[in-house]
Amino acid sequence: MLLRRAMIRLGVPLLWRRIAQVQAARLLRFGITEKDSEWQILHALDDVDDPATRARVLQHALEESHHAAEFTRVSLNVAERLPPKPLPPRAPIYETGSGVEGLAGFAAYANVGEVDVFEQFDAYAAGIGPGEARSVFRESKLDELGHVGLTRAILDELVPDKRRADWLVTKVRLRRAWDVWLRFGKTLGEINTTLVLTALYLLAGLLFGWPAWRRLVGEKR
Amino acid sequence: MDILGLSSGELGSGASLVRDGALHACAREERFTRQRLDPNPPRFAAEHCLRQAGHPAAGLSGIAVAGDPADRFTRVLTGTLGQGFPLMVPAFVRSMSAWIGHHLWERDSLSRLLDVDPAAIQYRARHRCLSAAAVQGSGVDEAAILVVDTIGEWTTTTIARWKEGGAPEDVERFEYPHSLGLLSAAVAMLLGLRPWEGLAPLWDLAAWGRPTLTSRFRRVLQVHEDGTYQITPGFLRFAELFEPPYGDPWTGAFTDLFGAPRDARRPWPFRAGEAPAVVDTEDQRHADIAASLQVVIEEAMLGLARRAKAKTGAAHLCVAGALAGNASAILRLRREAGFASVHVPADPTGLSAGAALLLAAERGAPLSGRAPQPFGGRAWPAGRDLAAVARMDPMWWQRFRRRGTAPVRDARIEVTPELDDDTLLAQVVADLAAGRIVGWLEGAFESGPGGLAHRVLLADPRDLAVARRLTERVTGAAAFAPTTLLTRPEAVAALVDEPAPTAGWVPLAAHASAAARAAALTAVHADGTLRYLPVDAAVAPRMAALLDRWSASTGAPGLLLADLREAEDPLAASPADALLIFMRTEVDTLVLDQGLVRKELP
Incomplete structure (x- = not known):
């Protein structure tokens, strides 16, 4: 997390403030991440019948939905061109029908996720200049702090044994650390792939570009 | 099977x-x-x-x-x-x-x-x-088929013939890069819209422009006398649209003709149902680009439809693909292509x-023209969410209403978990007449792209202020896009000049009659057409009953219809989705099956 904060503090002055398109894309990504949180909550909610719990979780989903809308709105006001809108496949953290055990795992995952998001929003709110984006980061980070408490409270209700609840949180932290490592490897792989494909494109273009062009132009209809 | x-x-x-x-x-x-x-x-x-x-x-x-x-x-x-x-x-x-x-x-x-x-x-x-x-x-047993799409494998446009019982047989195919859909997607991007989601707004925008740039588009898209067409090489690079994040699909030659891309942040000055105010030349030029594209797309589709008629000899035409959503082009095919009927599926x-x-x-199961059930999606029980929302803090949800909407003290949410149809419909009619926006969720969601009668927003079509609130404070849709009038089949003849025969749940377009212009002001588009959807009582009996009560009570011919969704989101599916929309926006009343949720703002 410290490394991520340092990267944000270093990267924001270099890229964020100078390139509007980078700002827009990043803000929209935050919007998409918040939307995914909302979706994960509503997906898990399908298995919750108690009205009081549903009300609390719906309120949480409503906050995430609000954050998603705000990040999306601000992202569209930053740059002349619309930012790219990635639509990754949904991977539910809670699988429908997995009962209290599954819901406890989901609550632990959500708790760790909220802590991480709070840290990120805090770093961005401190790193970027004044403007709409900063106020959205500031407002959202306060909500995320509330979510940290809410998800922990739900986890404690589902798993009354504190040591077991802590162990669930630790397991999620280890899993997320592993995910970060995998993402790092994936990024390196993507850089390699880009280099190899660029070379392949230039070679294939020299060899087959002309026949391909003829195929396209020769096709009258 | x-x-x-x-x-x-x-x-x-x-x-x-x-x-x-x-x-x-x-x-x-x-x-x-x-x-x-x-x-x-x-x-x-x-x-x-x-x-x-x-x-x-x-x-x-x-x-x-x-x-x-x-x-x-x-x-x-x-x-x-x-x-x-x-x-x-x-x-x-x-x-x-x-x-x-x-x-x-x-x-x-x-x-x-x-x-x-x-x-x-x-x-x-x-x-x-x-x-x-x-x-x-x-509803027919043989037809010509015209598929005008963005892109398939290689095929972009297809003419086919079909007889009941068999599979469609291809008659002619047009291949990449000659694609009317990709051309439209590229122009949508040039006008600051997203390539695929922007197709419908692009066609809606066309009504606000003048076709002053058609000769330039004819250099890019050549429509031949025999109904064939060709995209001229050198203007567009559609490969940029193969995978996101998309690059610019045009060359310098294209921007020389049509100018630089529009700033996506710039608001459009056009508003459905209202006469345009002072329009900046840049905005007008961009609307003119959309209008000019519309003219050449209509010419191309008309040529293709006539070619389909000549090649198949069929009496009826069925149109599918991304461009089948272009209501003005379909209207022109109905009038000029020479078919007894032109059908667009739901x-x-x-x-x-x-x-x-x-x-x-x-495998032997005959393909027929019968109408499919339009509500083939999933249904959820609404009771759990109605019980939950009753426990939520009314001041709390106000914080999340759209920006610019101030919280109101003493606001509350009134939840009635179960009402009989008679009471529920009476309350909804009263709310609509009072200028409230009503969200309606019932049973399973729609199979197709938009809300028809189970996941919809409803409002009074005579009230310009409520129509504006619907767009600006709920759906976030483009202000220039017309809304659809939800009506009963019996009312259609008085609303439009040439009612289109239909056998399915398809929103239709036709030139609005004088009566429609007076009675359904906000559903009439800038080009004088009315978008309408007749409700079949056999398939959606509650919505039909609501419309009958509404018309009897107010004399209005129908209700303004919009999808139950916010701009960047898909149509609501579950009651929880609908409740989030209700709480985040200015939807005033929400029907969840037999339950009713109302905001009470003093």
């Missing part, structure tokens, strides 16, 4: 189940994942269809997937190498990364998803699937349904 159809791609993925030749269940993945036009493999939609089938995928008679990956791959390779070399490095890298990363292994991932042998999954050409989907709801890009119907037809 149960056949599962699957589709994925830029116009959104989905799944359909065809039982003995008829559509039994159908859902778009976006409804479950809450990502509009979700292009990923349709995991949740397939689960829904299998739940409806009542057995696992192993019990299916067949699985059909729309789009042949081998043909798509050769088109992607040819498109990226043959256009704009060596400038297409990013497009090539994006496309090949996507192919190496997942498209090439699609059969394996689908077989794992469904837990079936990979050999059980069969691919069908995308345009053949669209042809099969086109005849759904036409879901003109319904690839998964088409794939399943096609495979079923090949």
